[in-house]
Amino acid sequence: MSEILAKTESVVKKSKALGADEVIARTVDGRNRQVRFSNNQIDTSLAWNYLATYIVLSWKKRVVATQIPNFQKVDPTLKRLFELAKVSKENPMYGGFAQGKFNYEKSTADKSIDSLENPAELVFEAIEAAKKEAGPVTNTGGIFLASIADIYQVSSEGPAGKDCRSAVELSIRAFSDKEASGHAVECSSTLKGFDPARAGKKAGEIAKQAKNPRAGMEGKYDVVFDPLFVGSLLGMWGSMASAYSVMVQMSIFVDKLDKKVASEIVTLRDVPAAYSISNRVFDDEGVPTQENVIIKEGKFKTYLHNTSTAKIFKTKTTGNAGIVSPSPWNIEMDPGDMKREELFKEVKHGLYLTNTWYTRFQNYATGDFSTIPRDGIFQIENGEIKQSLKDIRLSDNALRMLKNITGISKEHQHVHWWSEADPPSLSPYILMKDVQITTSK
Amino acid sequence: MGIYVDKDLVDFALSYAEGKKVEYAEVRAHNEKSEGLVMKNGVLDAYFSAVDSGFCVRILADGGIGFASTNKWTRKEAKNVVEIAYKLAKTAKRKNKITFAKEKNVNISWEAEEKRKIEDVPVETRIATFTEMDKELTSQGISIPGRMLSAGTSLTEKYFVNTEGSAISSYVPLVSAFGFLTVVEGGKSEQAYKQFGYAGGWEALEKWKLTEQMINEAKVLQHVIKEARAVTPGKMDLVCGPEVTGIAAHESCGHPLEADRILGREMSQAGMSFIYPQGPFWLGSKIGSSAVNVIDDPTVKNSYGYYEYDDEGIKARPRYLYKNGVINEFLQNRESASKLDTRSNGSSRSVSYDREAIVRMSNTFVQPGDYDEDEIFEDVKRGVYMKSFTEWNIDDKRFNQRYVGREAYWIENGELKQRIARPIIETTTQTFWSAVDAVSKKVEYEAATCGKGDPQQGIPVFTGGPIMRLRGVYVK
Numbered sequence: 030m031s032e033i034l035a036k037t038e039s040v041v042k043k044s045k046a047l048g049a050d051e052v053i054a055r056t057v058d059g060r061n062r063q064v065r066f067s068n069n070q071i072d073t074s075l076a077w078n079y080l081a082t083y084i085v086l087s088w089k090k091r092v093v094a095t096q097i098p099n100f101q102k103v104d105p106t107l108k109r110l111f112e113l114a115k116v117s118k119e120n121p122m123y124g125g126f127a128q129g130k131f132n133y134e135k136s137t138a139d140k141s142i143d144s145l146e147n148p149a150e151l152v153f154e155a156i157e158a159a160k161k162e163a164g165p166v167t168n169t170g171g172i173f174l175a176s177i178a179d180i181y182q183v184s185s186e187g188p189a190g191k192d193c194r195s196a197v198e199l200s201i202r203a204f205s206d207k208e209a210s211g212h213a214v215e216c217s218s219t220l221k222g223f224d225p226a227r228a229g230k231k232a233g234e235i236a237k238q239a240k241n242p243r244a245g246m247e248g249k250y251d252v253v254f255d256p257l258f259v260g261s262l263l264g265m266w267g268s269m270a271s272a273y274s275v276m277v278q279m280s281i282f283v284d285k286l287d288k289k290v291a292s293e294i295v296t297l298r299d300v301p302a303a304y305s306i307s308n309r310v311f312d313d314e315g316v317p318t319q320e321n322v323i324i325k326e327g328k329f330k331t332y333l334h335n336t337s338t339a340k341i342f343k344t345k346t347t348g349n350a351g352i353v354s355p356s357p358w359n360i361e362m363d364p365g366d367m368k369r370e371e372l373f374k375e376v377k378h379g380l381y382l383t384n385t386w387y388t389r390f391q392n393y394a395t396g397d398f399s400t401i402p403r404d405g406i407f408q409i410e411n412g413e414i415k416q417s418l419k420d421i422r423l424s425d426n427a428l429r430m431l432k433n434i435t436g437i438s439k440e441h442q443h444v445h446w447w448s449e450a451d452p453p454s455l456s457p458y459i460l461m462k463d464v465q466i467t468t469s470k
Numbered sequence: 471m472g473i474y475v476d477k478d479l480v481d482f483a484l485s486y487a488e489g490k491k492v493e494y495a496e497v498r499a500h501n502e503k504s505e506g507l508v509m510k511n512g513v514l515d516a517y518f519s520a521v522d523s524g525f526c527v528r529i530l531a532d533g534g535i536g537f538a539s540t541n542k543w544t545r546k547e548a549k550n551v552v553e554i555a556y557k558l559a560k561t562a563k564r565k566n567k568i569t570f571a572k573e574k575n576v577n578i579s580w581e582a583e584e585k586r587k588i589e590d591v592p593v594e595t596r597i598a599t600f601t602e603m604d605k606e607l608t609s610q611g612i613s614i615p616g617r618m619l620s621a622g623t624s625l626t627e628k629y630f631v632n633t634e635g636s637a638i639s640s641y642v643p644l645v646s647a648f649g650f651l652t653v654v655e656g657g658k659s660e661q662a663y664k665q666f667g668y669a670g671g672w673e674a675l676e677k678w679k680l681t682e683q684m685i686n687e688a689k690v691l692q693h694v695i696k697e698a699r700a701v702t703p704g705k706m707d708l709v710c711g712p713e714v715t716g717i718a719a720h721e722s723c724g725h726p727l728e729a730d731r732i733l734g735r736e737m738s739q740a741g742m743s744f745i746y747p748q749g750p751f752w753l754g755s756k757i758g759s760s761a762v763n764v765i766d767d768p769t770v771k772n773s774y775g776y777y778e779y780d781d782e783g784i785k786a787r788p789r790y791l792y793k794n795g796v797i798n799e800f801l802q803n804r805e806s807a808s809k810l811d812t813r814s815n816g817s818s819r820s821v822s823y824d825r826e827a828i829v830r831m832s833n834t835f836v837q838p839g840d841y842d843e844d845e846i847f848e849d850v851k852r853g854v855y856m857k858s859f860t861e862w863n864i865d866d867k868r869f870n871q872r873y874v875g876r877e878a879y880w881i882e883n884g885e886l887k888q889r890i891a892r893p894i895i896e897t898t899t900q901t902f903w904s905a906v907d908a909v910s911k912k913v914e915y916e917a918a919t920c921g922k923g924d925p926q927q928g929i930p931v932f933t934g935g936p937i938m939r940l941r942g943v944y945v946k
Contacts, residue, residue, distance in 0.1 A: 065924065067734045070565065073535040074558035076551075077824040079524070081541065085516070094518040098541045110519065116593045118514045118601065149561045170737035172924050202738035207746065208867075212738065277510055278616025278652035278659070353508055353515045386741075387863035391874050391892060394616070394652060394659050399872060401865050403741070420870050422863075422896065447739045448926050469870045469897045470944035 033058065034181045034191060036100050040082055041183045043103065047111040049086040051126045052185040053314065053352070056082040059178040062145060064152050067170035069160070071149055085352050088114040090123045094352070124340030127314040127350070128186040134310050134317070137303040138195035139219035142177045151199065155215075155229035159203040162233025163211070169232070171201035173225070180309075188315025194218075196306035199225045200446045202404065203232040208242055208419055211235025212257065212384045212404040216443045216453060218308045235383055235405035238417065245406065245421035245468060251379035251435075252464040253372050253409065256442040258382050259459055260450030261400065263360040265388060265427060267299060267452060270323045270331075272338035273354035274393075281396040281428040285329040291431035294365055297324040299333060299349065300455070301358035306445055307453045309358060314350040318358065321347045324431075333357055361455040365437025372436045372460045374412035380466070381407040381414060385423065386449045396427035399467070424467040436460030475499045475629045476543050477639075480525055483548040484631045490556045492531045494570055496632035498781060499525035500823040506622025507597060511615075512604040514597060524823040527551045531559040533567025535805075539824040571807035571814050573784055575635035580778040582642045583771070584671035588623045591672045596621070600647075603681045607651075612688045616652030616661070623672075628781075636783040642776065644930060645674040646917065649684050653691035660691040662860065662876055667774030667917030667930050674772075690858075690877045698891035701880070703946035707853030708895060708905075709846055709881065709939050712914035714856050714873055715836050716933030720918065722899040723764040724834035726868035727791045727799070728817075728922075729806035731829070739924045741866025744899065751797060758795040758903025761839060765790055766801060768816065768832035774917040775832035775931040777819070782827060784816040791834070795903065803829045821927040828923050836935030839909025846908050846939050848884035854893045854945050855879045855886060872896040894946050905940035912936055 030038075037056045044052040063075040084107070085094040093114045097106050152173050160167045180192040195218050202212045213231035217223045254262070269280035282290065291297075301309050301318040311317055314336055322330050332342060335350030349355035373381070388400035400423050408416040438458035445453035480499045487495035501523035508515045524541035529552070536558030538551040562568075600621055608614060623645050630638045647666040652659055664687055668674035710718065725731065726743040734742055745751045768777045768786040777786050782804050790798045800810070803818035806829060820827035847855070856875040864871035878890040895902075915934035922929070 063924075065735075067737050071534065071562040072568075072735055073537055073826060074561055075537040075826060076554050076558060077526075077539045079541045079824065081522075092514075092516040094516055094520075096520040096522065098522065098524070106521075113517060113519055113593055116597075117517045118597050120513055120515060122510075122513050122515075147561055149563070168734065168737075170734055172738065200738055204737070207749070273510070276616075277618040277650065278661070279618075279650070386866060389861045389863045390661075391861040392659060392661050394661065397861070399861060399863060401863055401870070403866050420865070422865075422870065422872060424872075447924055448921070467872075467896055469872075469901070 037082060037181045038183045040084060040103060041185050043107050044084065044086050045185055047107060048088065049111060050088050052084065052086040053126055054082055054084045054183050055313065056181040057178050059176065060143060061174065061176040062148055064148050064173040066152050069156050069169055071152065074149065084110065086110060086114060087123060090119045090121065091117040092120055092123055093117055122337060122341055124337035126184055126186045127188060127316045127336045127346060130187045131315065131317050133190045136193040136310055138177060138193035139221065141220055142175045142195050142197065145175050148173050148175060151225045155199055155201045155225035158226035158229030159201060159233035162230050163203055163205040163237040167233060167236060168204040169201055171199065173199045182311065182315055184315045188311065190311060190315065192310045194309055197223050198306055198445060199228050201228050201232045203236040205236040206240055209236055209239040209417065210404045211239060214257065214444050214446050216306050216445050218304055218306055238414065239405045240417060242417040242419035245418040245466060247466055247468050249463045249465055251376045251460065251462050253376060253381045254459050254461065255383040256456035256458060257384045257444050257450060259362065259456035260444035260454045261385050261388060263362060263454040263456055264451050266297065266431065267357040267360035270333050270357060271355050272332040272334050272342060275332055279393040281394065282329055283394060288329055289327050290329045290428065291324050291327045292434040293327040294437055295324055295327055295431060295434055296322065296363040298322050298361045299357045299359065300361050304443060305359035305453055307359045312348045312350040313352055316346050316348045316350065318348040357452050359453050362437065362457055364439045364441055364457050367436050367438055369438045369440050369458050372438055372458055373409060375436055375460055376409045377411055379409045381409055398427055399424040420468060422467045423464060425465045430461060433462045434459050435462050475501045475523065475627050477629050479543055479545065479548055480629050480631060482545060483525065483527055483552055484633065486549055487527060487529060487552045488633055492529050492556065492633065494530040494633055496528050496630065497525055498823060499629045500626060502624055502626045504622060504624040506620065507600065509600055509604065509619040511617050512608065514601065517593065517597065526823050527555040528826065529555040529559045530568060530570065531556060533564050534559045534562025535568055537826050568805060569808045570804035571812065573804060573814055576779065576783055577637050578779065579639040581640060582669045582776055584643045585673045586671040588625060588643050588645065588671055599675060603684060606681050607684050607688060610685055610688060612692050613654045614651055614688055615654055618650040621647040630781065630783050632783060638779050638783050640779065642669055643671060644669055645672065647680060651688055651691065653688055653695065655692055655695040658695045660694050662687045662691055665917045668772055669774060669776035670772045694889060694891060698889035701854060701890045701893045701945055705942050705944050707850045707939060707941055708943050708945055709850065709853060709855040709937060711857035711937060712935050713858045713916050715935030715938045716916050717859060717862055717873065718902060719764045719836050719935055720831065720834045720933040721864045722868055722871050722902060723791050724766055724831040727801055728829045729800040729802045729810060732800060733806055733809055736922065740922050744867045744869040745797065753797055755797045756795055757797050757900055758792060759906050760794045761906050761909050762792050762795045762903050763837040764792040764834065765837050766831050766834045770833045770932065773833045773915065773932045777832065780816040780818045781820045782814065782818040784814045784818065786816040789815050792903065801829050801831065819929055821929055825923065825927050830922065830929050831920055831931050833932035835913055835915065835933065836909060836938060838911045838913050838936045841908045841910045843910045843937055846910055846937050847881060850881045851883055853881045854890055855881050856893060860892065869899050871899065895943060897943060901943065902940065905943050906938055907941050908939040910936040
């Protein structure tokens with residue numbers, strides 16, 4: 030047993046000795062390297078490392094949590110935590126932490142991230158690829174982030190293990206002109222196969238095509254969404270599948286189990302797979318993560334659960350804990366049977382939207398919201414991109430949009446950027462009918 | 471102060487950095503003691519209590535910036551992060567070397583006033599405050615099936631030193647709460663959220679009147695479901711309540727005047743600005759009517775965005791962003807100020823020891839005018855009073871924005887008439903601010919968490935303003 034795992038186990042034992050009913054301790058040893066760039070130059074290079082143990086314990090259904098840096102002041106912190114539990118209030122909906130011994134899959138994290146010498150070189154590759162595509166005056170900015178974390182987790186209820194989680198991502202936005210931009214990302218759990226130039230090239234391609242935009246017009250359009258935009262939509266739908274979101278009415282999926290919520294061609298899964306930057310072999314209760322089919326052929330199949338929410342909904346945990354709130358790890362939309370080009374050919378008069386930001390709701394339960402397309406916005410006429418557009422807003426309904434998906438591409442991409450396309454996803458191109466577009470007046 | 475930063479170790483890290491060939495170095499330590507709770511539908515999900523502390527080193531060398539942080543308080547680790555930051559700074563290979571605007575060094579200690587000490591408030595009192603609020607809320611005869619509440623306190627001690635001789639200690643206690651409600655009536659639902667924030671002690675709870683405000687929100691939502699009607703779209707007058715005035719000031723004045731955004735440093739995340747060098751708008755450009763004055767002021771006592779010195783050690787002061795309808799002053803840190811050949815105005819903020827300080831707003835609000843509130847309404851023949859908002863957003867150049875009313879009323883011949891369901895103004899920054907013709911005398915503030923940076927740094931701010939009248943805008 031490693032020293033950190035032994036210390037983590039000791040935290041659990043000490044908590045039990047104080048009188049805790051159930052305890053989980055998770056120690057994270059995280060290392061992060063980031064490069065931020067703009068105007069084709071590096072603005073700053075950052076490194077942040079931390080070692081901290083996150084502890085949650087219950088006593089007579091009172092749930093309290095804390096964190097301890099570097100195993101310092103363990104005893105007084107645990108004593109204080111247990112005192113907190115005694116004066117806290119019972120949570121009658123608390124269903125305990127997961128019980129049992131589990132065999133976890135071996136982590137496939139990329140340890141070479143620890144010895145990544147000069148990430149700036151990867152940034153320069155992306156910048157050059159964008160400039161090659163969109164021209165030498167192209168202005169680019171973005172981030173490169175490489176992170177790796179060793180996770181040591183022990184539960185008094187049985188689960189115990191070690192995981193290693195790694196992620197490499199590059200996000201680049203290229204401007205061929207002040208109002209002509211393209212945005213692309215490259216995301217992977219390993220440096221192997223990580224190709225920053227691929228993102229630079231795509232951002233450059235979109236930026237070049239986006240030149241000379243005209244103001245868009247209000248109306249209903251058939252829309253082809255790029256995987257990056259789809260990543261934002263999948264993050265929105267996936268987060269609403271959390272049982273917690275459902276319980277507080279922040280979801281369009283309230284009372285929707287086994288009901289039709291989407292077009293029959295839509296199947297959505299939560300898959301914390303090895304390729305994903307959100308890869309993990311167990312959740313925050315130590316339950317092995319698994320593939321969960323959220324929507325199958327248009328029907329809503331399961332909420333995402335931890336042990337407590339599963340008991341409330343009279344089902345089993347789905348391996349998505351969060352102690353308070355279960356959450357999706359990595360959303361996948363099953364690929365369709367059309368090629369990207371075939372989706373475009375289906376559109377007589379419509380739009381191709383490559384990215385979006387600032388998604389906000391009027392009402393999560395009904396799904397009324399708007400979001401602002403940015404970067405390449407294109408008019409499609411008879412299957413072909415004809416004109417770059419700007420200054421539009423997608424003002425629609427999250428449930429109606431799921432039902433209006435009419436085509437899904439075979440091609441897909443692993444995407445994530447900032448808090449906009451989050452959590453990460455495996456996203457195809459999708460075609461959606463009758464999307465409501467509004468503009469400023 | 472009750473919490474502790476190892477200043478000797480911070481000073482040691484700085485002196486170690488001074489031994490390198492640096493153009494500038496700083497060390498910033500944070501020690502944050504936080505407590506909080508999460509409640510769902512009246513049930514306390516969990517209570518947390520934690521101390522997080524660490525320090526970062528930022529180095530300017532060869533015209534590049536390197537940043538490294540740690541939560542390990544040892545001399546060995548201090549040396550290690552200096553070495554990392556120094557090495558990272560030198561990897562930049564910039565053609566245009568980064569420099570910082572020249573500023574005076576400062577040696578000072580400051581803290582926000584804390585009348586009722588947060589550490590003296592028992593956990594039982596904290597929990598009871600919010601469970602009682604939920605009880606009151608659910609005893610009003612209103613169906614509220616979705617109730618989420620989070621609340622917390624943080625006590626943050628900081629110590630900042632740099633190679634120019636500055637040494638600043640600070641202590642800021644913050645109290646915050648966030649509530650989200652779903653009211654259902656006759657199969658229809660409406661939702662609202664409210665955020666509360668205060669720099670100071672537990673006296674915040676008396677000032678907020680949290681229970682009263684949340685009950686009022688629930689009643690408003692119930693009335694909206696039962697009574698509100700859609701507005702007939704068209705051009706009309708729009709009266710914005712302080713909450714709407716405040717969000718507009720934040721989104722379409724504060725953000726576009728962040729100098730780092732103007733210079734492109736946030737281009738791939740939060741975006742840029744409709745203001746840019748050689749563009750149609752710059753300092754001195756007209757953006758609104760002469761009635762428009764928007765200020766960003768970190769020095770408002772007890773405000774959620776309160777500070778006296780920023781995270782680069784620069785003294786905070788009010789920044790007059792839009793002055794009489796003209797773009798007047800950008801928000802600057804030392805890096806952006808140097809690029810624009812000016813001085814920092816103390817706008818550099820960081821949420822944690824492991825995040826770089828970047829240009830941020832503090833408390834952004836429309837300055838009061840000289841109208842009584844009655845006067846604002848009495849001159850409106852037909853229009854909408856948008857008292858509060860629900861959905862909102864703005865594009866990443868901060869020019870096309872949309873605010874959807876939560877509590878709103880039809881105005882006819884100066885009188886408030888029926889409730890209006892989710893009226894929308896979707897317009898440009900220039901159209902919005904140019905339409906303002908009257909501003910009332912009393913400013914009200916709302917707490918908010920402003921997002922920017924990568925990784926995201928949600929930072930506490932106030933938005934706010936008086937009641938403000940816009941003439942002849944399109945409302946739908």
